[in-house]
Amino acid sequence: MRKVDRRFLWLIGMMYIIKNIDYSNAASVKVLQLGKPSNILVQLNMTADQYNWVQSIYFISYIVFEVPSNLLLKKVSPRNWQFRIIFSWGAVLACHAAVKNRQGLYAARFFLGLMEAGMFPGIAAQLCSWYRSDEMGKPIMWMFGFQNCSGIVGSLLAYGISYMDGMRGMSAWQWVYLLEGVATMVFSIVVFFVLPDYPKSPRSNSWLTPREQEYLEARLSENAPRTEDAAFSKSEIIASLRNPRTYSFMLSQLLLNLGGYGLSWQLPTVTTSLGFAGLPRNQLLNIPPSAASVLAIIFAGWFLDRAYMTRPAFIMWICAGALAFFIVLAATTEKYAVYVACVLGTMFYSVYFIPFWAWRSSSLTGTTGTAFTLAFQSCVGQVGGAVGPQMFKSRYAYNGYKLPFGICAGAIGFGWLANVWTWWLTRNIEYDVMRIRRLRIKAEKNGRLFAEDDVKVFEEREFYGKGLVKKSDIETAV
Known part of the structure; x- marks a missing residue:
């Protein structure tokens, strides 16, 4: 497992930090050279409300192409498909530097979402073939920890590149897109050579012994996707569509994203308007929310x-x-309260997905079922990313966007209720996961590997019936 960690964790972390920098840089470039002729809104003759569509259009195409992309994962192989995704989105991102009007920027954002679709659910589906559900917190922590480092790295990049404004006749926002796009294309080559496929794939022979490959799959729970699974199974897709858990997880993700994406999109604008720092140091105000998120994510893992x-x-x-x-x-x-709320609100939203995606992995079944369910859930869940920016119209700026943030708060509240529903639907599996995890920890402390029992997914154990079972019954089951 240390071999697997070394092969995956840093790589998927870098994949996710680059992905997040590349899609969220639109929020940062909006306030580069604010009020000057080289600002992107001035050069492309756009209003702030028109610019909000930059993020929404990206998510619309991302939503449309998420499921088809992930269904090709097994057929093409994770390594080849992720290379294609990252190289093509890097090329499209670099092309953002050439747009001359808002229509061109809208088209570039649509193709960016199209090319990037399937990246996250593809990684998540692949990880289910390498890590048990009770271990998924670790790789998810690395992905989202690096993702939130993107706020630090992206802000520092925007701050540094802002001094390139006017160099070779290009504005700072054009340099941001060009340099980050080229860097992404170069990184895709690393992904092609380093990212594994599945435990028993031919490419795994170079760094795993046959016995290690057998062990990696033998230790997985009964519902995990495996190397020899078919590339496509219609019955697994139908089973996913009939499962109420698909829709409960989807609703939870959509509602939390509605609030979270709204805040992340508006964060550079809000922090700049507080007046704590002038241009270009306003970009540095976005670092504390990201830093707090990274620390919270490490704790959650x-x-x-x-x-x-x-x-x-x-x-x-x-x-x-x-x-x-x-x-x-x-x-x-009150500006100090607003800034503290921006930092901690971003932190809680970011850490939410560490237990969420680990929780989601416990009830997925099969290779096609896992790939389809994660992509279907993610694409609908990303509707929050398309709608969130549209709530922050310029007419609400006069009082610090109180109404949009009120809607975001309502979405978070209903998301809390959706998670209660999802918890009820998965209550027995989740207790079983915790039970087995504790037994595995106890065995490790005694220097041995626990293999006497495992989580039951296809025929769940009944820890909770119509009401809570007696404590003595649970202890007996443990």
């Missing part, structure tokens, strides 16, 4: 690994914290 409580129980606390700080954003314009 450690906490999940110890199995102190079920993952949905942990999520309840995270959603409560996010809701509290979104209410602050909707209730006050």
Whole structure:
């Protein structure tokens, strides 16, 4: 497993940080050279409301092409498909530097979403073939930890590149897109040579022994996708569409994204308007929210690994914290309170997905079912990313966007309720995951590998019936 960690963790972390920098840089370039002739809004003759469509159009194409992209993952192989995704989106990103009007920028954003579709659910589906559900917190922590480092790296890049304004006749925003696009294309070559496929794929022979390959699949729970699974199974797609868990997880993700994406899109504009720093140092105000998120994500990964409580129980606390700080954003314009709420609201939203995606992996089944379910859920869940920016119209700026932030707070609150529903639907599996994880931890402390029992997914154990079972019954089951 240390071999697997070394092969995956840094690589998927870098994949996700680059992905996040490349799609979120549109929010940063909006405030580069603000009020000057070289600002992107001035050069492309756009209003702030028109510019909000830059993010929405990206998510619209991302949503449309997410499922088809992920269904090709097994057929083409994860390594080849992720290389194609990253290289093509880097090329499209670099082309952003050549646009001359808002229509050109809209077209570039549509193709960026198209090319990037399938990247995250593809990685998540592939990881299910290498890590058990109770271990998924670790790779998800690395992905989202690096993702939130993108706020730090992206802000520093925007700050540094802002001094290139006018160089060779190009504005700073054009240099941001060009340099980051070229860097992404170069990185795709690393992905092509380093990213594995599946435990028993031919490419794994170079770094895993046959016995290690057998062990990696033998240790997985009964529902995990495996190397020898068919590239496509219609029955697994139908089963996913009939499963209420598909829609409960989807609703939870959509509602949390509606609030979270709204804040992340508007964050550079809000922090700039607070007046704490002038241009170009305003970009540095976006670093504390990202830094707080990274620290919280590391803690969440450690906490999940110890199995102190079920993952949905942990999520309840995270959603409560996010809701509290979104209410602050909707209730006050006091600049210090707003900035603190931006930092902590971003932190709670970011950490939510560590237990969420680990939780989601526990009830996925089969290679096609896993790929389809993750892509279908993710594409509908990303509707929040398309709608979120549209709430922040310029007419709401006069009082610090209280109304949009109020809507975001409402979405977070309903997301909390959706997670309660999802928790009920997965209550037995999630308790079983926690139970087995604790037994595995206890065995490791005694220097041995626990293999006497495992999580039951196809025929769930009944830890909870119509009401909670007696404590003595649970102890007996443990």
